[in-house]
Amino acid sequence: MLRRMIVVVLVAVLAWGGYWAVGAWGLEKAVRGWLEERRADGWQAEAEQVVVRGFPNRFDLELNTLKLADPKTGWAWNAPFFQSLALSYKPYHVIAVWPETQSLQTPYERLNITSERLRGSLMLTPTSLALKRSSFELDGVEITSDAGWTSRLTEGRLATRTLPEDFPDPTVHQVNFSARAWQVPSRLLAELNAADLVPDTLDSVTADVTITFSAPWDRYAIERARPQPRHVEVTLAEAKWGQMELKLAGSLDVDEAGVPEGALLVKATNWREILAVGVASGVVPADFEMPITTALELASQLAGSPKTLDIPLNFKNGQTRIGPAPIGPAPVILLR
Numbered sequence: 001m002l003r004r005m006i007v008v009v010l011v012a013v014l015a016w017g018g019y020w021a022v023g024a025w026g027l028e029k030a031v032r033g034w035l036e037e038r039r040a041d042g043w044q045a046e047a048e049q050v051v052v053r054g055f056p057n058r059f060d061l062e063l064n065t066l067k068l069a070d071p072k073t074g075w076a077w078n079a080p081f082f083q084s085l086a087l088s089y090k091p092y093h094v095i096a097v098w099p100e101t102q103s104l105q106t107p108y109e110r111l112n113i114t115s116e117r118l119r120g121s122l123m124l125t126p127t128s129l130a131l132k133r134s135s136f137e138l139d140g141v142e143i144t145s146d147a148g149w150t151s152r153l154t155e156g157r158l159a160t161r162t163l164p165e166d167f168p169d170p171t172v173h174q175v176n177f178s179a180r181a182w183q184v185p186s187r188l189l190a191e192l193n194a195a196d197l198v199p200d201t202l203d204s205v206t207a208d209v210t211i212t213f214s215a216p217w218d219r220y221a222i223e224r225a226r227p228q229p230r231h232v233e234v235t236l237a238e239a240k241w242g243q244m245e246l247k248l249a250g251s252l253d254v255d256e257a258g259v260p261e262g263a264l265l266v267k268a269t270n271w272r273e274i275l276a277v278g279v280a281s282g283v284v285p286a287d288f289e290m291p292i293t294t295a296l297e298l299a300s301q302l303a304g305s306p307k308t309l310d311i312p313l314n315f316k317n318g319q320t321r322i323g324p325a326p327i328g329p330a331p332v333i334l335l336r
Helices: 002-040 186-193 219-223 271-281 286-303
Strands: 044-053 058-070 075-087 093-097 101-105 110-114 117-124 131-145 150-163 169-183 201-213 229-241 244-254 260-269 308-316 319-322 325-329
Touching (some): 260 271
Antiparallel strands (some): 101 110, 260 308
C-alpha cells in the first residue's frame, strides 16, 4: 500500500512538473513569437531577455530591457523590465508589475515616469486575452514631459469590469477611479497661479463611468487598433480642488470621428472660481466670460443659492453649450 502511494505521488509530481515545463515553454515561445510578429509589422519590438520562472506553482514572466514602438500611431514604451506573474493553475489571472522608471512616447510628447508602486491585477479570457476585470495601484507616480511640465499622483486606484455581470459583454466596461493629492501639471498650474486662483494639488478625484467600446480590449487592441468609445455613461464624477467642488453626471454618444453628442449635468460649488479657472486655462474663451457670468448669476439667483449651481452642458453638432449658449467646439474623444 505504501509503495503504491509513493508511486502515485511520484507520478503526480512528474505530471505536474511536466505541465509546468510545457506551460513555461509555451509562454516564452508565445511572447517571443509576438515580438517577432510585431517586428514583421514594422514595429520596434525588442527584449534583451525573456525568462519564465516560478516552478512549480507559478508562471512568472520577465522581459528585460524592453523597447516597443508602433510607428503608425506614434506610441513607444521603454522599460528596464516588465513582469507578468500568474499562478500555474490560474494562468489567465495575471499580476502586472511595472518598474520604478520607464518612458512613454505619445504622438505629442515624451513622458518620463517614476513610481513608488505601479502594478495591476488582470483577469483575461483564453486565446484573445480579452479583459474581463482589472484593478491597478498607482502610488507616488510622477510624470515629467519633454514639453516642459510635471505632475505627481500621491495615490490612485483604478478598477474595471465587464457588464452585465450575468452575461458580460466584452465591449462594455464599468470604470471606477479614485485619486488623492494629485498635483496639477506644472504648466497649467503656472497659468492659473499667475492669477492666484488655486492650490497646486487636487484634493481628490473620483469617477464611476460605464463605457461601451467599438471592440473588446484584447491582444488585438495593441496589435491592430485601439477600441474607441461609442457610448459613455457618467454615473458620478467628483473633483475637489481647494474651495472648488465639481460633480458631474450624464451620458454621451460618440461617433466614429470622436465627436460626442449628449448632455452632462455639472453641479458646481463656488462656481465663480471654477469659471475663472476655465478662462485662465483657455477651456472657456475669454470673450465668453462676461455673458456666461451674467447667465450663471441669473441661474444661481433663480435657484436660491449664490455659490452652488447646476450647469447643463450640452454637446450637439460638434459644439459645446451651456444650456442654449455655445461656448466652443465639442472635445474630440479618440484613442490613438
